[in-house]
Amino acid sequence: MNDLARHYSRFRVAERLLLTGHSHQAWPDVAREGQLEAFDDAARDVDAKWAAAFAKAEEVREGFRVFLGEPGAELALGANTHELLVRLLSxxxxxxxPRLVTTDGEFHTVRRQLAxxxxEGVEVVRVPAEPAGTLAERLAAEADDRTAAVLVSRVLFATARLVPGLGDxxxxxxxxxxELVVDAYHALGAVPMSVPGEGLAGAWVLGGGYKYLQLGEGNCVLRLPGHARExxxxxxxWFAEFGALADAGRPERVAYAAGGDRFAGATYxxxxxYRAARVFRFFxxxxLTPLRLxxxxxxxxxxxxxxxxxxDLPEDVATRDRDTPRSGYGGFLxxxxxxxxxxxxxxxxxxxHTDSRGDYLRFGPAPYLSDTQLDEAMAALGDVVSA
Incomplete structure (x- = not known):
């Protein structure tokens, strides 16, 4: 058994073949401590619990900063990437x-909302995601003076291909x-990032912890560039009013807070x-640093x-890309x-347990799985397609 598996006893990771790590990883047992702490704080403090809750939110921001490779990042938190995306688009x-440029390989959060x-009349240009090696260049060619934003993934959710050249x-x-909006959901916890090191200081970065970071639902993030203050x-x-600075020149306008709170929502x-803060501490x-993961x-x-x-399956039954090295992929096969x-x-x-997206069957391992479990899962694939 993988020694790390003992920390995931409630999810029984040593007993099950959970190859959906790219979609939902097991939570470590200590995640339960976070949830119980949230209950205890609410029971003790009632409506005064928010001081403790905001402190936990800042712990979550610190955790995300580690995986974004940007210690001073300004971050807005949200229950999901959709609510953060909608605030940004607004x-x-x-x-x-009136023009948005994206790809035909984006996750449904972007795909459905842009559709x-x-x-309603917004011009949406969809660039083919494949070949991924030239995607950034082709997106750049589509961005013109009428383009409000370009939206693209750091790692394509269907194929796991990394998209190079995002700095350019x-x-x-x-x-x-x-504006450049980078969906890094499939990178955080699977592919080390450095927002400034990759030339993305001026970009917006979306992500979350439902997948590789084991944070569970309700933990998503929007990284703000410096010009977000404009x-x-x-x-x-109304949470965006906390610390809001009124516009002395136009006092009748709605005021906004600085930093990540500028894109805050409301009561949540x-x-x-609490759960995420405890899991980040466990990491x-x-x-479990970005490089080790x-x-x-x-x-x-x-x-x-x-x-x-x-x-050695027939190509027309099942195949994979063998032209790109594994280093050109994210966290699943x-x-x-x-x-x-x-x-x-x-x-x-x-x-x-695997999942599929269109023509692709996805095998997503996790750090608590053993080599034997991986071998058993792939052997089962051979049995299924040969039956």
Whole structure:
């Protein structure tokens, strides 16, 4: 058994083949401590609990800063990336720049919302996500003076391909006065990031902890660039008034706070932040740093890829990209299958938990899984497709 697995006894990770780590990882047992602490604080302090809750929120911000590689990052927190995205979009001047550029490989948060905006007259340009190696360059070519924002993933959610060249894309957007929004959800905890080191200081970065960071629901983040102080989101909650600075020149205007609170919402359930703060502390205690997690992830996905190749399956049944090294991928192995959904269901009947997106069957390992568990999961794939 992987020694780390003992810390996840309530999720029984040593007894189950949980290969959905790219979607929902198990929570360490200490996460329960955070949830109980939230209850105890509320029971003791009642409505005065918010001082403690805001302190937990700041712990969560500190945890995210580690994985963004930016100690001083200004961060807004939200229950999900959609609410953060909507607040950001509401701050853009879509009247004078009624054009958004994105890809056809974005997660449904972006895909659905932009599709609905397109129905209302916003011009939405979708650039093919493949080949990923040239995606940033092709997005830059589409950004013009009418483009309010370019939205792209750091890691493509269906295939796990890293998108290179985002720093160059950020520079191109800055020259046009276009906002760059990077969805880093599939990077945080799987691929080390350095927002300033990657040339993304002027970009907005979305992410969350439901996946690789094991934080559970309700823990998402929007990293703000320095010029965010100039924007006034139309969708704004009353928590954005805390510390708000009135505009002396136009006192009739709605005032906003500085920093991440500028994009704050309203009353929320702080239990998720208690849980997340305790899990971030657990990561520090176990030395689960971004670099270590990347090392573990690469070793595990490389093992899954080798075991898949050893199955020697017909290309028209199941195959994978062998042209790109594993270092060009995020935290899961994507296998293109003739019937990805059917294979996923058949694996579930055998106790192997995976998932599928379109033609892709996704195997997402986690740091608490053993090599034996990975081998068993891939052997089960061989049995299913050969049956």
């Amino acid at each position: 701050a853009l001047d879509l009247r004078s720049r 609905r905006l397109a129905e 894309l950020a520079a191109a957007c800055a020259r046009r006065g276009t 924007l006034r989101p139309v969708v704004t909650g 359930d702080p239990t998720s932040h 520090a205690e176990q030395h 990347r090392d573990v992830s690469l070793r595990q996905t490389e093992r899954l890829a080798r075991r898949f190749d050893e199955l 994507a296998v293109r299958c003739r019937d990805a959904a059917g294979v996923c269901a058949a694996l579930a009947e055998r106790g192997v």
